[in-house]
Amino acid sequence: MTALDSAVREPARALAAAPHAHQVLSRCRSLARPALREAVERSHPWVAEMAGYSFGWCGIGGAPATGSSGKGLRQALAVLGAEAAGASGRAGVPAAVAVELVHAFSLLHDDIMDGDPVRRGRATVWKAYGTGAAVLAGDALFALAVETLARQPLPAGADAVRMLSGALGDLVRGQADDLLFADRPWTGPERVRPEAYRTMAEGKTGALLGCAAALGAVLGGASAGTAAALDRAGRHLGIAFQVVDDMLGVWGDPSVTGKPVHGDLRERKKTFPVLAALGSPAPAARRLAAVLEQGGDPAEAAELVEAAGGRAAALRETGRQVAAAESALAGAPLAAGAVRDLRALVEFAVRRDL
Template identity: 60%
Template sequence: MAPVLDRPRVLERSRELVEPALRAAVGELHPWPRRMASYALGWCDADGVPLPGGGGKGVRPALVVLGTEAVGVAAEHAVPAAVAVELVHTFSLVHDDVMDGDERRRHRASAWQAFGTGPAVLAGDALFALAVETLAGGGRHGAAAVRRVGAALRELVAGQADDLLFEDRPWTGPEAVAVAEYEAMAAGKTGSLLACALALGPVLGGAPAPLVEVLARAGRELGTAFQAVDDLLGIWGDPAATGKPVLADLVRGKKTLPVLAALAAGTAASRRLAVLLGAGTALDPATAAEAAVLVEEAGGRQFALDRARGCADAAREYFTHAPFRQEVVGELLELTDFLVDRRL
């Protein structure tokens, strides 16, 4: 993969713009879900003690800000839209960790590990309700913005449902998960929210529908690229950067794009990989390391990387061929590069 790029300036700029409103919104919750939500956002430890830094990378709020600026909509519409998107994103992570049984998130215990399954579900529900409330109070176009988020969530849920169902399907044979199926799942699970992020501020500001849809299409491509990179990091990522154990996705037996592409390649390495994965038992670290070598030999790693870069190129085409503000297009392209070439 390419060398790590510097963090785009828009990440910090959007954090400064959005975080005060985000903290104020979360501050309106009941004290218990408020503490759990603050923990999930990276603002405090499990005891509620404040932590330095601002939590996650802030990619989605940055996309909201840039999408809003790209069409010349006032920044006042970017803030509630960005708050809502970050609340929805955090809600989805909290619930996903419960469903997937993931015990770690951002280098520490996931919310359900820190507080229990029921309380974590409650915190996720509170974040979702707060997102809807935030948008509904967004002025004349608040209802349209709520509909946009609702449609994104419907796609996200469908993608997550498919992802969970994939776990029970075999690695090979007529019932195996096809690469095209996986990519459709990723477009829903990850692409839908990034599409919403780019489009939501313009919707809240009443921007022309054709421009909104171009941004949404670009966001969907970015989301698909983002998921492909996540899949690469789930096997070959540095645990110090990802916060997950080495070879985590292979050890867990998770169906991801590099593995599915490798199995579909029809090579000798593909067949050896199918034998390893089809044994019906969890992979130990040594076997997972062997599987990772076979995935790479069968071309799965390169396939996922090419897919990420191809989707990013498609997003760049949308950004550069629409009548967006040119100075904002430059920042969108910079953020696109960061998302595809990231190590985190």
């Protein structure tokens, strides 16, 4: 069993073994949080309440709460992007705010598209406030993100807005592909292949991770080449991140992931381990296709995915994407301390439950 496989089996142990990453995340969240709150408070009071609810700052009605909006990976990448360019982390705070607002906006709309009633142990915004209200709140967060970058001095501010717009276009394309995958067959010439999955994951997840690091670098005064290297690293990290999510969706511990056991298989999602398994010559692949096409037992499907090599293929894919991310970092003139912190976040992102 590889170290990564062990981490996927026991994500809580992997998290406990990553104090450096947690320190980096905590430092970057603390740096960005005041500006993030200030940005949200510029919005309409009702919209600000829904945004605060989505971030875990308040309950329905606005009463203060101590919930969590996640680990803040994107915020941290933005702050570290500025530091990698040799600037203070504070230079990357506007980028951290912008990408966190976009991430929250995408989650609000994703929950509506997927019909998810719960996120991080609480009712999703659309369940708590209504679908129309949640759409409005997501739109407001997106507008605040663009405004945050547009306020930055020229020419970096204009470059940052263009970069965010490009990443949003990729995110939409990735989300569209993900939704369309649901209607594609499990087998045959129209089936979803791993290379199509990589393109989808790069857009849906990797585009914003890459944009976060590159935006921080641009606001920190980096060259276009340095920003592009950070963007590439984030995109590879995003694919790895999505593949690990897929593994947790099949084999993760529900008490840690917060997801039902075999949830992705029950929902018949076309995840990387399943797609890789279906392309295998192993006899288990044929049985897996039959189980999926007939809507059979998810537990049996999980066993067949592993028997057909889907788990091993997902682990190899994660390793390849992490190596590509680290190669992109190694090929750019970045501040050594920031690179060390970025590598800690890469390790964290593939050995975690988010």
